Structure formats: C-alpha cells, structure tokens
Amino acid sequence: MAATLAVVLAGFLHITFGISIFLAPRDGRCSPAPPVTSWIFSVAALLLAKDVTLYPKSYTNLPYFFFFAVDTIGSLVMVELAVGVVWCSIEQLVHQVHPLILLFLGMKDETYLLLEFWLLGLFTTEVAGVFLYIRTMAVMPR
Numbered sequence: 001m002a003a004t005l006a007v008v009l010a011g012f013l014h015i016t017f018g019i020s021i022f023l024a025p026r027d028g029r030c031s032p033a034p035p036v037t038s039w040i041f042s043v044a045a046l047l048l049a050k051d052v053t054l055y056p057k058s059y060t061n062l063p064y065f066f067f068f069a070v071d072t073i074g075s076l077v078m079v080e081l082a083v084g085v086v087w088c089s090i091e092q093l094v095h096q097v098h099p100l101i102l103l104f105l106g107m108k109d110e111t112y113l114l115l116e117f118w119l120l121g122l123f124t125t126e127v128a129g130v131f132l133y134i135r136t137m138a139v140m141p142r
Contacts, residue, residue: 010073010075011079014076020080022077022080023085030087030088030092031095032095032116032117033094034117034125037091037127038083038128040131041131043132044082044132044135047132047138055067094120095124099112
C-alpha cells in the first residue's frame with residue numbers, strides 16, 4: 001500500500017500542474033473532449049496506485065523519506081501511463097466511434113457539429129465514470 005500523502009502529491013502534480021515527467025505528452029490533448037474526463041480517469045488511476053506496494057517487505061528498515069519518494073515517483077509513473085497510454089487510446093476510440101453511431105441513428109450533420117463538444121464530453125465522462133466506479137468498488141472495504 002502506497003502512502004496516501006505520496007499518492008495525493010502525485011495526483012496534485014499530475015492533475016493540477018499537468019506535470020509529465022516520464023512520458024512526453026502528445027500535441028496537447030488526446031481529443032477535443034473536456035479535460036474533466038481525464039481527471040476522472042486520473043482519480044481511478046490514483047486509487048490503483050494507492051493499492052499497489054512498490055517495494056519489497058525486506059526494505060522496511062529504510063527511512064520514511066525513501067518510501068515516500070518511491071511511492072510518489074511510482075504513483076506518478078502509474079498515473080502518467082494510465083492517462084497517457086490507456087486513457088488517450090480510449091478517448092480517441094470514443095472520439096472516432098461516437099459520430100458514426102449518432103449519425104447512423106439519424107442525427108443531422110448540423111446538429112452534430114453544434115453539439116460535438118458536449119456529446120463527446122458526455123460519452124467520455126460516462127466511460128471514465130465506469131472506470132472510476134469499478135476501481136472504487138475494488139478499493140472499498142466490504
């Protein structure tokens with residue numbers, strides 16, 4: 001289990017400042033979706049980072065600063081990989097598929113173009129919310 005403060009610090013650095021140390025970000029964002037969707041997915045990735053032990057039990061005699069540094073850096077790596085690789089792929093897939101579905105179901109082109117940002121935000125928020133819900137159910141005590 002990673003230290004809560006280390007995971008919070010990693011989340012603060014990644015979500016608030018957008019600091020990306022280990023992965024070079026692509027041309028800005030992954031799709032024109034609102035950034036709140038990647039924040040929701042980042043919280044799910046932080047919950048995953050909270051559950052992972054990043055060092056073996058034989059190193060328990062080392063100072064707390066070592067554990068804090070390893071937990072912070074490890075959590076930051078996990079969040080960057082989750083958002084930069086996994087979430088960007090999912091978001092790009094949703095960005096490519098949702099117009100096909102909506103236009104196939106009969107939405108007019110003009111209506112779609114007017115509402116594209118909000119529809120993409122709706123679809124990606126639902127996907128990110130499902131990931132957060134699943135991750136929350138895995139973390140919550142029974």
